[in-house]
Amino acid sequence: MMKIADAKKLIDKSFEEMGRVIVGQEEMVGEVMIALLSDAHALLEGYPGLAKTLLVKTLAEIMDLKFSRIQNTPDLMPSDITGTYIIEETTGGKRNFKFQPGPIFANLVLADEINRATPKTQSALLEAMQERQVTVGNSTYQLERPFFVLATQNPIEQEGTYPLPEAQSDRFLLKINVSYPTFQEELEIVNRYAEEEQKAALKVVLKKAELIQLQQLTRSIPIANDIKKYAVDIVTKTRNKADLIEYGASPRASLGLVISAKARALLNGRKYVSKDDVKNMALPILRHRIVPTFEAERTNLTVDDVIKKIL
């Protein structure tokens, strides 16, 4: 098994390589990497033009992973995602049904504007995310590992959309809020892409096998019992705050919090999980898993504010 120091070097190289394309957005990049190391999926919410798609494409390039993009629209069908049988004519004139895999059969899948797809299509994607397999007709096809879905949502223009129900959004490990870059970062973006047309040639720094090893390494990072209890305590508190939270998080959140804390520890080159890791991961883990009460919303408390009150 890889050593932690070697793993840290690989991760740092990946960040360095991504930094050649993506300016700033360290928090978003870090959290996406955490989701990747945790072998789980992430939901990105942010305004258009904040490098969400660029991030996933860059990740796929530096990790030599198969990338596919699903642009969700209301007319998208489940078979457009999973694939379907097509009739193929052989040289002998015989006709056979051949399975044509859909865009879900990739290592890195970008599901753009997932809230624009119909619930039926959303379910097909979410089922594939959960089971890591696709059933078409009588056949079941396993999805190749690593398998990572990055879904995006636009917080504005909610007309004609189908918001993900809380029970479905639970399948995403993290919900990452993407914010605007700072002034200096935006200036750097302009310098890089407006004045000179240059496309950075990216190197493959992390191979598929290495990524799988990193994912295994993440799970093996030890955690102290009281820190584990602290993580579970945070999640159970969301079920006991009836004045602020109508529906609390499920045990999946406790599991996700511990795993993502381990991934964060690995990201920082530590061989143990600290309380700060758990505290920092609480927001992206919980914000899409709790429903604030009407009273909380009436007092202008956002979901993040409610979670901070619990912490």
Add this chain to the structure above:
Amino acid sequence: MEQKKRSIKTIEKALIELKTNVIMMAASNSLIDSLVVFLIFFLCSLLMKIPYYYSFIPFILYLFIHSWYVFKEARYEYIEKRVPFLKEQLRTVADNLDRDDPVVQELNEDVLKKMGMINNAVFLKFGQITGRITLLVILSFLIIFIAAANISLFNVPDLLKDLKDKIDQLPEYNVQEQILYLNESEENKDLFGNKSIAELGYQELQITLSPTQTEIDINKIKDPEENTFESNYKPKEIKATSDVSYQENIPEDYHLIVKDYFNRISK
């Protein structure tokens, strides 16, 4: 595999040794504190002439309570606070001793190396210990001096004895004597009436009863019989009523007249 097992055992031993050292130091601190308490109470017992062995009671109580509290606090969290470079690592290692994992092994090796850098002095509060030892020395000198000069502030056993004697010497309150004293005093004639009336009771009374004018049957008269009464007889009801005249709201001007009236009746 053998090396892994050896490594795990080494870390386990190291953790036990570290915890033992911390507990020993905490126990020494408790003992020093308890000695200070003992000497303070010993000094007080000398000044108040109380037997010295009473000083052992607060000493033992303090020792037990302080030790229990200190041992309860001697956890890895406490050690990590004193040794920040091992923050959250000791607990992680202690909770994952049974895991046979390359990452855990790496962590164990790291922690073992760092534990070698721990100086036992970090667990000692030098200022506090110096203060306590100084206090012990001062108290010891004071005790020696007071014992040699036979100084005492007050004698508590004698004080207690005097108090007990005073309590014993207090007269018992005798109701009959009090009434007799009041009766024999001429000052309360208005309250208790003429003394000569009370003295009538000591004299033999000669009464003549006319058989025709009385309902008393002389044949039924006999000597009083001895009757045994129940010793624990309790009346079912005790009731007291005041005379009607006392229920009246007598105006102040008439008080003397009413008194005089009762005096004349008694005459």
